[in-house]
Amino acid sequence: MKKTILLINLYLMSFLVGCSNEPRPINYGTDECDYCKMKVMDNKYGAELVTEKGKIYIYDSIECMVNYISSEKLSDKDYASIWVGNYANPGILIDASKGIYLKNDNIRSPMGLNVLAVETNTEFQKIYSENGGEKLTFNDLFRLIDEE
Secondary structure, three states: OOHHHHHHHHHHHHHHHOOOOOOOOOOOOOOOOOOOOOOOOOOOOEEEEEOOOOOOOEEEHHHHHHHHHHHHHOOOOOOOOEEEEEOOOEEEEEHHHOOOOOOOOOOOOOOOEEEEOOOOOHHHHHHHHHHHEEOHHHHHHHHHHHOO
């Protein structure tokens, strides 16, 4: 009986873990972008979209993720969370809705839109003061994609 209860608990725990809305670490150099099919190489730009069922889509850049959302005509009901790489803290993903974005053509992103994300105003101000550019919100990125 104890063995059966243990197995049921393990099954339920694995189900709950599999349905997480949290991102997983990107395996840079190994994972493939779900939009452009290139390997995700630069740990300042990776991005993830997590569905309500816990499926994770990996992208090599913010613009690939935004293009995917636009081309698939996804709404906020189609995913549980969206994450982008923090340029100021490479390898760390941040909530895309809370990110602060900078477009600057002198800072080259993997797919050429040249947009980066940071988590805090301090991080933004440091990069902006060194490079200039245009401050954006997550929703502004869709306008940039449409203009391309």
